Amino acid sequence: MFNALYFRTFITLVETGSFTQTARRLEMTQPGVSQHVRKLEQYLEKPLLERHGRRFTLTEAGRRAYDYALKLFADHEQFRHSLDVDSLFSGECRLASPGSVGLMLYPFLLGQQQMHPGLSVSYSFAFNHEIVQDVLAGRYDLGIVTDTLRQPDLKVEPWHREPLCLVVPADFAGSGLAELMGIGFVNYYDGLNHASALLRSNFPREFRSMSHFRRQGFTNEVSMVLDAVARGLGFTVVSRLVLETSPWQRQVKELDLPVAVHETLHLVTRAGSEMPRRYVRLLEDFREQRRQALSGFGELPAGP
Template sequence: MINPQWLRTFATLAELGSFTRTADRLDLTQAAVSQHVQQLERRLGPLLIRRPRHAEVTPAGRALLDYCRELDQAERRLHGRLADDDATHGEISLISPGSVGLALYPVLLALQAEHRGLRVRHRFAPDREVLEAVLDNRYELGLTSVRPDDPRLAAAPFSEEPLELVVPASVRVEGWCDLQRLGFIDHPNGPSMANRLLRQAFPGNPGVRSLPVHGFSNQISLILEPVARGFGFTVIPRYARQAFARPEAIAVVETTSPVVDTLWLIHRSEWPLSACAQLAMRRMRDASRPEPTVAKTKPSRSKAVACKTVRRPR
């Protein structure tokens, strides 16, 4: 690595064109200025043509001046990043479950549109990967449905995310047998989510694994597409349902005992958040997504395990 003092001496000499004035500005002797230039020229070749009244920079010297400017700019960027006093320039990095991510990603893009100095990096991931990514400093902010117990992570409640039973808009669910006729649209978290919600909505039911499976998707934004086409029902977080592009094609079955997960906003606790992250947090908390118009239907109050006691969908 080139000695930074030699570079400062050379850049000042190129600016002033005089060994004497360079020595005065840098509080050095003329001999020290000459020595610094000689050290550089031993490594890089001729940098100056020494004239009686001024020094002229060679092409190699101009290349070195470009290098000095690049170093100066990099140093200013480093100081700016460490000072972190500008919330409108820098990177916003968020890792979250796909459902809430569908709601938040447009919010962050709107923030980037307001401040073009921002860059948004967002990844959808399950809870375990969220925790690991924030701990490893690969993402500054994370959202998870599991409150971490690691002291290296700070966690605060961010929002609540209810699970919803979603069916085709034309279907009325009166009991368990209506779900049997519909069939289940599965997804990676489908069985666990469905069992948690259906246990409350239809007490005594034989479980989601007793239902026929009429489809599967691991893309959070596509899980409701087969439901909208009438191929079956599913259980999905509300944020994912709200982001669906055709709300008129689906219906939410209201339940008397909702199942609600708390989402936790996490970050490393050992150092302060960047100004960009703080701005993003405020915008995400303040953002309110309007509830899309969606049909709602209520299940029968009976346990409705026996199919013969249930009316067919109207």
């Protein structure tokens, strides 16, 4: 007999790689986990695991069963959430974004949840490629990414633009490319791309490549990169969202540049799906809040 619970147990087992951790996560006994796997193998009439003591590897049937189970639950979640697409102030909001966006968007969503208790927010901070996989697998309804993607199973559309900021230590006295090269560059995920775009637009004659800048370190957590800048270790280029939410914003400063360059944020959903109205409202409210905030800087990027 088909039992979705067996597939759920199997997914958790594959993801944890441990019967013990699976039992703990699902609040089951370890024999109960083993029984679910045996029942699933009996139902499919195929062995799913090759056991090696306490460890295991997947058989070919096991790999195919895992892929099918992911699709099964993704379709189930898509169906479940499609039933309440018309609700503006209630329902679960499952989304993911890079930290550069989530540092401000997640607190905004929590504020909305406080005002509308019917809302529930599940938010993941992740890199672009992880977000794509989560949306495809149905773990999240909506992703926000900083890259332009081409994926037939996804719908990708531009949503909002944020200015890029050239950030230097508070006591930095220079203004030109030579002085920036002198203090070096602090990198992070997307840092080189952002710096290249901003410097190329503002120093078209002098700038050649970021390879000419001394590297002063790297962090995969964008929210921490300004700590290094505040300590005088170099400069970086970040989205204004990062600068405005940084605890080190008073220990650094933004250099004024003649040419504005923006980072475009894209919405990612599964192809053919309808975005529930609560998402549309929340995204538009946040974008309007950002437009008003940016108007204080004299920056009003046109919305897509």
